[in-house]
Amino acid sequence: MFISETAFDQASGLRMMQNRNNVKVIAVTGGKGGVGKSNITLNMGIAMAAQGKRVMVLDADLGLANVDVMLGLRVTKNLSHVLSGECTLDDILVEGPHGVLIAPATSGTKSMVELSPTEHAGLIRAFSSLKTPIDVLLVDTAAGISDMVLSFARAAQDIMVVVCDEPTSITDAYALIKLLSNEHGVYKFKVVANMVRSLREGQELFAKLTRVTDRFLDATLELVSCIPYDNNVKLAVRKQKVVVDAYPKSPAALAFRSLAAKAATWPIPEQAGGHLEFFIENLLEYGQRKKREELSE
Ligand SMILES: Nc1ncnc2c1ncn2[C@@H]1O[C@H](COP(=O)(O)OP(=O)(O)O)[C@@H](O)[C@H]1O
């Protein structure tokens, strides 16, 4: 069983909850590692926080460069303690620059794909009982196309797909978009071209991707940002800072700030879709669906 019935009941009950803030949920994906997902998530998050939003960054990337490590933050508890029920999501949040809240990932090698039913229920419970008020939740997803990446992507209101000018980046992004559109009912994608040498290179990269998606998939892609290749990004990383903070006037910082301002205007869908509860329910639905699939096998 992928997820417990108790968790399902709990989350259904959440629909009744009143007076919760509308939360914008954005998943940052890409299919491939090393394209800049974590840097984009953090820089966007910190820029949005500086612009006055209450931002939480969920580090769902279990790669080597964990978000908390990137910021040089001292972390004692992480998502694994939440999943095991030892503490709440509120307990593990650490504050980064401009008050951005980071939910650190589990350290270690265990893949999120292997979440036990209890842990999966724990994750959902963690979100449903979050007390800290937030306006924006940014999810930095892992490389690859694991269940966890898919479930976060389909639960989010906006999916950003990060690509850079490497053949494997385009093919991996395509594979991710294909899976989400063919099998998970997700048709809208916001593309970020990262590490581009010019605006034109970014547009060409986007064209390369849409040539195949337009032809073979039922998916709509929008180019939302071209982030320049900027050595300041790497210099900042080395100082355990992000570029918007360490080099606020650099070309990449400007691009990140403008992306953050743009993302703040993306509408939160009407109906329940704007609520964090909806995000949780979507996460849950995925679990239920997996369960049905397992049963019918
Ligand atoms: N716009 C950029 N310009 C220069 N280097 C970049 C840029 N974006 C990311 N990088 C570098 O690329 C590497 C991978 O970035 P990271 O955010 O960790 O990728 P991911 O999370 O997709 O694995 C890092 O060394 C980072 O400093």
Ligand SMILES: [Mg+2]
């Ligand atoms: Mg990363």
